[in-house]
């Protein structure tokens with residue numbers, strides 16, 4: 001998979017993309033991340049990439065020329081997605097969709113954003129990481145990179161862990177415990193030490209259901225409410241349906 005990122009602050013993204021899982025996956029050739037500095041194609045002596053908005057008002061706007069020129073020069077993989085608070089909200093399903101592509105590109109905005117002609121005539125879509133406004137798209141690009149990158153086969157040692165974690169089946173994840181079995185008098189649930197794999201699986205599913213009911217009832221609604229087997233599982237482990 002190839003992911004290209006267009007930014008005026010390449011160091012911000014490069015640092016993130018060179019560390020931990022992503023850095024290792026890049027070094028091993030599992031994922032190809034290319035970071036392009038929009039300033040490098042600016043030809044004026046100050047390498048300016050922004051200008052004041054026509055019509056007046058606060059802030060600066062990223063000029064169209066360096067963005068069009070960079071895209072025409074490097075031909076980044078499509079779709080080219082502009083990071084924007086008004087874009088399609090990133091969630092696990094969207095991350096999964098992106099991870100199944102051969103590649104895609106991210107354009108980071110700054111200041112008031114990009115000249116509208118970039119949105120109308122250059123990008124293929126817009127992606128948001130949530131309903132709040134950041135100062136720039138670089139951190140958002142890091143979020144997309146990590147959420148998508150870890151779903152690319154080969155990125156994680158144990159691919160099962162991706163299939164079992166939060167949101168993969170519309171539920172938040174069950175709790176985890178590790179050694180010691182007793183820590184400061186707090187016990188690990190007996191079932192996890194039992195060696196009974198079927199019972200452990202049922203307990204985890206029941207815990208995931210109970211946590212989702214408590215913390216994210218909207219997700220239960222999205223699944224169409226509780227099924228009869230969900231109810232039976234909750235009852236089996238004395239967990240509350242409400």
Ligand code: SAM
Nearest residue numbers: 083084109112113128129133134135136137140
């Ligand atoms: N004036 C814009 C608006 O009201 O929608 C906000 C611009 S914001 C200060 C600067 C840049 O940060 C945006 O162009 C975008 O690239 C990035 N950004 C801010 N919030 C974001 C979010 N929630 N998701 C993705 N990118 C975001």
